Amino acid sequence: MALQEKLTKTAALTGNEAAAQAMRQIHPDVVAAYPITPQTEIVQLYSTFVNDGIVHTEYVAVESEHSALSATIGAAAAGARSMTATSSNGLAYMWEMLYIAAGLRLPIVMPVVNRALSGPINIHCDHSDTMGARDAGWIQIYSENAQEMYDNLIQAVRIAENPDIMLPVMVTMDGFIISHGMENVELLPDRAVEEFIGEYRYPYALLDIENPRTIGPLTLQDFYFEHKRAQADAVVKAKTVILKVGEEYGQLTDRSYELIESYRMEDAEYALVVLGSTAGTAKYVIDELRQDGEKYGLVKIRVCRPFPAVRLGEVLSRVTAVGVMDRADSFSGEGGPIFAEVRAALYGVSHRPHCINYIYGLGGRDIGPDLIRSAALDIKSLKDGSESDSLVRYLGVRE
Amino acid sequence: MTESSQTKNLLKDHVIIDKAIEPNAGWRDLPIGAVIPKGGTSRQFTTGDWRTIRPVWSPEKCIHCHRCWLYCPDMCWVSEDKKIQGVDLTNCKGCGICANVCPTKVHAIEMHPEDTKTEHTAGED
Numbered sequence: 001m002a003l004q005e006k007l008t009k010t011a012a013l014t015g016n017e018a019a020a021q022a023m024r025q026i027h028p029d030v031v032a033a034y035p036i037t038p039q040t041e042i043v044q045l046y047s048t049f050v051n052d053g054i055v056h057t058e059y060v061a062v063e064s065e066h067s068a069l070s071a072t073i074g075a076a077a078a079g080a081r082s083m084t085a086t087s088s089n090g091l092a093y094m095w096e097m098l099y100i101a102a103g104l105r106l107p108i109v110m111p112v113v114n115r116a117l118s119g120p121i122n123i124h125c126d127h128s129d130t131m132g133a134r135d136a137g138w139i140q141i142y143s144e145n146a147q148e149m150y151d152n153l154i155q156a157v158r159i160a161e162n163p164d165i166m167l168p169v170m171v172t173m174d175g176f177i178i179s180h181g182m183e184n185v186e187l188l189p190d191r192a193v194e195e196f197i198g199e200y201r202y203p204y205a206l207l208d209i210e211n212p213r214t215i216g217p218l219t220l221q222d223f224y225f226e227h228k229r230a231q232a233d234a235v236v237k238a239k240t241v242i243l244k245v246g247e248e249y250g251q252l253t254d255r256s257y258e259l260i261e262s263y264r265m266e267d268a269e270y271a272l273v274v275l276g277s278t279a280g281t282a283k284y285v286i287d288e289l290r291q292d293g294e295k296y297g298l299v300k301i302r303v304c305r306p307f308p309a310v311r312l313g314e315v316l317s318r319v320t321a322v323g324v325m326d327r328a329d330s331f332s333g334e335g336g337p338i339f340a341e342v343r344a345a346l347y348g349v350s351h352r353p354h355c356i357n358y359i360y361g362l363g364g365r366d367i368g369p370d371l372i373r374s375a376a377l378d379i380k381s382l383k384d385g386s387e388s389d390s391l392v393r394y395l396g397v398r399e
Numbered sequence: 400m401t402e403s404s405q406t407k408n409l410l411k412d413h414v415i416i417d418k419a420i421e422p423n424a425g426w427r428d429l430p431i432g433a434v435i436p437k438g439g440t441s442r443q444f445t446t447g448d449w450r451t452i453r454p455v456w457s458p459e460k461c462i463h464c465h466r467c468w469l470y471c472p473d474m475c476w477v478s479e480d481k482k483i484q485g486v487d488l489t490n491c492k493g494c495g496i497c498a499n500v501c502p503t504k505v506h507a508i509e510m511h512p513e514d515t516k517t518e519h520t521a522g523e524d
Contacts, residue, residue: 227429
């Protein structure tokens with residue numbers, strides 16, 4: 001441990017650079033990728049590593065994101081540890097293949113740099129891309145900063161490749177806010193990452209020519225349902241594996257990870273639920289409110305798939321009111337996706353707090369401490385019946 | 400991969416695939432992702448029950464040109480000593496290609512609805 005700390009180095013990196021460094025240390029056998037803002041830098045840096053002989057990865061420059069994930073799926077099925085990366089419309093273009101990767105149970109790890117979906121066209125951050133993909137069968141881990149992006153990517157390999165799980169994982173960070181912002185990032189020694197993730201063993205590798213296999217056969221009314229049931233079971237089991245991997249990673253780095261992060265929730269009366277980079281700003285606001293004697297806390301959702309409903313219920317059942325912040329609209333007319341799921345999680349708790357939704361930051365609209373503070377103070381005014389007329393509130397939009 | 404682990408894998412796969420082929424196998428007993436972890440399993444999948452019409456062969460008309468034998472997509476026609484012996488219907492889907500390619504003047508194969516009793520078939524269906 002002491003030796004490990006000495007070998008750990010701190011570097012000033014952008015989120016994209018941190019992701020590329022994590023990928024370099026994961027050292028996948030195959031990377032198939034297509035550039036899209038704001039993710040481009042990750043695969044561009046990785047292609048440089050390949051060109052410079054720093055990694056021995058087969059780099060496939062494909063003609064679209066659909067092809068990028070298709071090639072990654074093919075490589076993973078062949079028995080190679082495989083990665084790709086994308087953003088926004090690129091993720092949307094992967095749609096068909098997202099379900100195939102999950103359905104075939106291929107443990108692909110993919111950084112996704114969150115960017116608003118068109119149209120109107122926009123290159124900046126919101127979560128409409130990955131929120132739309134939340135039911136595709138992938139495990140989803142959201143990162144608050146560049147350090148978490150690095151840490152989550154390394155853990156994702158272990159989670160994806162766990163024999164009980166065998167599911168693809170997308171690890172996200174907020175476009176530009178994290179991807180292009182520079183921070184101090186603590187990097188593990190290459191060897192430590194190599195040991196932590198271990199060797200990739202896909203039990204049904206197509207390139208194991210001694211044992212011919214069929215991957216992706218037709219299953220109709222007779223077997224499809226059973227395969228989906230098994231897939232659903234793997235997602236449930238992933239919760240335990242994610243916790244175990246997060247704890248083990250903590251032993252290695254002193255940064256352990258759970259499904260959610262509770263911040264100053266011990267005696268909190270009011271809580272904000274946030275994910276992604278906004279959690280950092282929100283913690284600052286919570287600290288300010290605490291200084292003013294206000295009992296506020298924050299819950300950051302780190303893992304969105306599987307959805308940590310039980311943990312959220314436990315933590316939030318102690319508060320009077322909850323403000324759920326969504327950086328995407330579901331266009332259900334009933335608020336954002338996280339709001340719907342948090343409310344569902346609260347349905348079964350005995351002390352159900354008031355719960356309203358703040359949709360914010362769409363298309364990269366800045367979310368500063370003042371706006372978060374206004375939302376925090378807003379939930380304090382919630383009383384029985386007061387939430388019925390305006391459950392969904394838009395934060396920072398011009399009226 | 401060592402030889403012993405290969406054998407072990409094969410054995411394991413064999414167990415899994417046998418369960419997978421059970422029509423009533425539960426979701427816990429199936430290989431993940433619908434993988435078929437063994438080759439040659441299509442032999443266990445008979446397509447004969449797709450059939451609604453079947454080829455009926457008249458040996459007295461047959462000139463043993465072997466066009467049916469050659470064109471059948473499921474290799475159902477049985478030949479011995481350069482003579483057609485009949486048709487094994489285990490995998491016959493009733494596509495009718497054999498009847499179609501049988502020379503017009505010979506007309507040794509006719510397609511009959513499945514409910515008709517037939518003779519001169521070599522295999523069991």
